[in-house]
Amino acid sequence: HTIFTTNSSEKLRILSSGGITFNGDTAQANALHDYEEGTFTVTLANSLTVGQQTTLSYTKIGNQVRISGQFKVTSGGSDLIVSNLPFTTKNTGSTDETFSSGICGLYNVTFPTDGGASGEIMTKTQKNDTNLYFVYNRTGNDPNNHTATTNGYYTVSHWYTAA
Numbered sequence: 001h002t003i004f005t006t007n008s009s010e011k012l013r014i015l016s017s018g019g020i021t022f023n024g025d026t027a028q029a030n031a032l033h034d035y036e037e038g039t040f041t042v043t044l045a046n047s048l049t050v051g052q053q054t055t056l057s058y059t060k061i062g063n064q065v066r067i068s069g070q071f072k073v074t075s076g077g078s079d080l081i082v083s084n085l086p087f088t089t090k091n092t093g094s095t096d097e098t099f100s101s102g103i104c105g106l107y108n109v110t111f112p113t114d115g116g117a118s119g120e121i122m123t124k125t126q127k128n129d130t131n132l133y134f135v136y137n138r139t140g141n142d143p144n145n146h147t148a149t150t151n152g153y154y155t156v157s158h159w160y161t162a163a
Helices: none
Strands: 002-006 009-014 020-022 035-041 049-051 055-061 064-075 100-107 122-125 132-138 141-145 152-161
Touching: 122 152, 132 152
Parallel strands: none
Antiparallel strands: 002 009, 009 020, 035 055, 049 064, 055 064, 064 152, 100 122, 100 152, 122 132, 132 141
16 A cells, blocks of 8 residues: 655555545545546436436545536426436445435426425435436325426436445
8 A cells, every 4th residue: 555644644545455545544444436527418218308408417426426417308298307327326225225315406497286295396316226306295295206397497416325
């Protein structure tokens, strides 16, 4: 391994088994193994189409992935699902600890109106999946899928755990 110090204090260590640790930490479990930045072109499920703004950005730090950006749906009417996240979510077997939700900014989007709807749309990921679901909460019920609005703009900020 290689160690970088300043004033006799360890700041960074490159482990021979792979990964980087900081400030004297030598544990492999705490090592940073991956960092990546990029973009991906949104693909929508359910025969929906995306146009004009079609790209989202991502940053992967270890197994944590953040996606962000805005896209425009050019044909709506079905459940809104981005079907091509850049990394598959972690498969946690029978537990749900890697489920995650994010925020969604909206422009020219029709809000949900069924009884008890929150009027807010959020993003959601599930385990062992490459989909980003758009849902809204309902009082006393499970969340419902959001029906995409034609010519609606969706701005997302979402973190999830990758496999």
